[in-house]
Amino acid sequence: MSNHTAEPWVIKKDMIYGNNEKESVACVLDGAWPYGIKPNAEANSQRIVSCVNALKGLSDDALEGGWNFKDMSRYCREVEQQRDELLDMLELVMDEWRIGWRYGSEANGFCPTYNQALALIAKAKSSGGWINDV
Secondary structure (H helix, E strand, C coil): CCCCCCCEEEEEEEEEEECCCCCCECCCCCCCCCCCCCCHHHHHHHHHHHHHHHHHCCCCCHHHCCCHHHHHHHHHHHHHHHHHEHHHHHHHHHHHHHHHHHHHCCCCCHHHHHHHHHHHHHHHHHHHCCHHHH
16 A cells, blocks of 8 residues: 555545545645636545545555456456355255255254354345445
8 A cells, every 4th residue: 555645535625635634635626727716626626535535445556457446346246246156055055954954864953054054144145235335
């Protein structure tokens, strides 16, 4: 991680501040434009601050290596797909395990790992995916 000013960044008047408003980062609401403040300067400032804050914790190497929202979204969808495939397989294994108990097992349907696995399946299925919230 670089030594850039710590997040979160905020806009105060014509300056962007970081590090809990202790350090100025940039002046982007440029009044040097001949007609006063540029019409899009405030929106540009907000975009800069939003992007920096959203990427908190992502290394500079990742950013310089080409990571962007589209790539991160695709990666997350792939991970969620793998999760869903693993959950489906785990449910099949759990069904076979339950059926095996019914026909001759001494466990009579009770096994702590079985119940823990069922709880984890339910938790994973109810959590959904972050990508759906974007």
